[in-house]
Amino acid sequence: xxxxxxxxxxxxxxxxxxxxxxxxxxxxxxxxxxxxxxxxxxxxxxxxxxxxxxxxxxxxxxxxxxxxxxxxxxxxxxxxxxxxxxxxxxxxxxxxxxxxxxxxxxxxxxxxxxxxxxxxxxxxxxxxxxxxxxxxxxxxxxxxxxxxxxxxxxxxxxxxxxxxxxxxxxxxxxxxxxxxxxxxxxxxxxxxxxxxxxxxxxxxxxxxxxxxxxxxxxxxxxxxxxxxxxxxxxxxxxxxxxxxxxxxxxxxxxxxxxxxxxxxxxxxxxxxxxxxxxxxxxxxxxxxxxxxxxxxxxxxxxxxxxxxxxxxxxxxxxxxxx
Numbered sequence: 001x002x003x004x005x006x007x008x009x010x011x012x013x014x015x016x017x018x019x020x021x022x023x024x025x026x027x028x029x030x031x032x033x034x035x036x037x038x039x040x041x042x043x044x045x046x047x048x049x050x051x052x053x054x055x056x057x058x059x060x061x062x063x064x065x066x067x068x069x070x071x072x073x074x075x076x077x078x079x080x081x082x083x084x085x086x087x088x089x090x091x092x093x094x095x096x097x098x099x100x101x102x103x104x105x106x107x108x109x110x111x112x113x114x115x116x117x118x119x120x121x122x123x124x125x126x127x128x129x130x131x132x133x134x135x136x137x138x139x140x141x142x143x144x145x146x147x148x149x150x151x152x153x154x155x156x157x158x159x160x161x162x163x164x165x166x167x168x169x170x171x172x173x174x175x176x177x178x179x180x181x182x183x184x185x186x187x188x189x190x191x192x193x194x195x196x197x198x199x200x201x202x203x204x205x206x207x208x209x210x211x212x213x214x215x216x217x218x219x220x221x222x223x224x225x226x227x228x229x230x231x232x233x234x235x236x237x238x239x240x241x242x243x244x245x246x247x248x249x250x251x252x253x254x255x256x257x258x259x260x261x262x263x264x265x266x267x268x269x270x271x272x273x274x275x276x277x278x279x280x281x282x283x284x285x286x287x288x289x290x291x292x293x294x295x296x297x298x299x300x301x302x303x304x305x306x307x308x309x310x311x312x313x314x315x316x317x318x319x320x321x322x
Contacts, residue, residue, distance in 0.1 A: 078177045079117035079125040082166045082254075083110060083184030084157050086132060089307045099305050100184050101137060105318025108141055109304055112318075113182040114148065116255070120193045122180055123150050126173045128166045130157045162276025164266050171263040179262070183254030185305030187314050189321065192299040210291035212257040213239070213283055215250040216301045224251035225280055227294055236292040238284050250294065253301050256283070 087099030094102070100110040110127075117125055125145065129135050135156060145152030155169040167181060213236065215227055221243070228247040229236045239252055256279070265285050269277045286292035300321070302314035 076177055077122060077124075078174055078179055079120075079122035080167065080170050080174075080179050080181045081110070081113045081117070081125060081127045081184050082163055082181065083113075083127055083138070084130040084166050085185075085305065087185075087305060090305060090311055093308070093311070098137065101141070102304075102311070104187060104304055104311075104315055105322055109187075110138065110141060110184055112187045112304075113184055114142070114145075114150070114152075115190055116182060116188050116193065117180060118148060118150060119190060120180060124153075125150055126153045126155060126170050127184075128155050128157055128169050162272070162274070163279040164269055164277035164282050167258075167279070167282075168263065168266045168277070174260060174263070176260045178260070179258050181256045181258060183305075185303060186254035187300075187302045187304050187318065188255070188297065189299035192297060209259045209261050210293060211259065211262065211283065211286040212293050212295055213252050214255040214297050215294045216253050216297045217249050218251040219249070221246035221249045221251060226251055229294060234293045234295070235290065236283075236287050236294050238287045239280050241280055250296065252280075252283070253297060254303070255297075258282075 083100050085099070087094035090099050090102070093099070101108050103109070104112055114125065127138065127142070129138060135154060138154065142148075142152050153173055155173070157166050157169060163183070170179065213227065218224055223242060225239045225241045226243055226246045226248055227236045227250045228238050228240060229250075240247070262282065265282055266277065269281050272278045272281070283292060300317055302310060302317065304311050304314040
């Protein structure tokens with residue numbers, strides 16, 4: 001049996017594949033038709049044949065639409081992985097290796113934030129490094145990103161200047177797009193952002209030319225940067241670092257979304273007491289303008305660079321979930 005049916009789609013990508021119940025839907029070879037092929041006809045009966053074909057066609061159309069939407073979003077969004085730092089809290093593991101090379105759930109740590117951005121629909125990514133991070137080893141691990149269906153660019157930070165200073169390196173790369181920024185040692189469940197990949201998923205949260213921080217409920221809020229916001233509301237008033245009396249138990253994790261105007265803010269920052277440009281100051285600027293929102297992470301989050309105990313706890317979770 002070699003049944004097929006074609007379906008008009010608007011300029012679908014060159015190849016999209018969806019498999020279900022032993023059947024494959026794939027692009028038929030031109031930009032206007034989708035063909036649905038049965039590759040295991042023994043799994044369906046004659047009575048179900050037509051209904052299955054229609055269902056598969058509908059699913060293939062949806063898959064093609066997702067692919068088209070993903071492609072169009074490339075022009076408006078980009079990803080930034082901040083992978084600097086010496087990893088001193090992971091010593092002695094980092095005495096002879098960069099922390100982002102250490103395995104997390106069976107793959108180098110740096111792969112995890114890359115997968116997170118990809119699951120959000122991001123395909124164009126900048127990785128910021130410092131000179132001590134052995135950039136050649138990063139190139140060997142990630143290459144140009146093509147094997148992940150992505151494009152990866154690298155920038156080297158001269159000296160330690162803080163997260164916001166590393167973000168400033170991305171201005172030319174961002175080039176007017178929204179930037180999804182993630183710290184290289186922050187680990188999330190792979191399916192956490194599966195339904196957030198389209199560019200309008202957080203329109204309901206946006207406040208003008210606003211930013212978004214991701215937060216997670218923690219049992220020890222005094223150890224984190226904690227958001228102050230109205231109960232049940234998305235709008236964040238400010239972020240308080242390690243508060244004595246935490247207003248909430250929602251800790252800011254290392255994942256943010258910024259508008260292009262973020263670079264105007266970064267260039268006005270003054271170094272903190274640590275002689276660094278702090279990302280909290282960036283976020284609090286948006287908060288002071290009423291344009292900072294939050295999105296709660298429901299699944300797992302771990303700071304794999306936060307210390308040996310945290311590193312092994314993150315590894316244990318990722319191995320079990322795999």
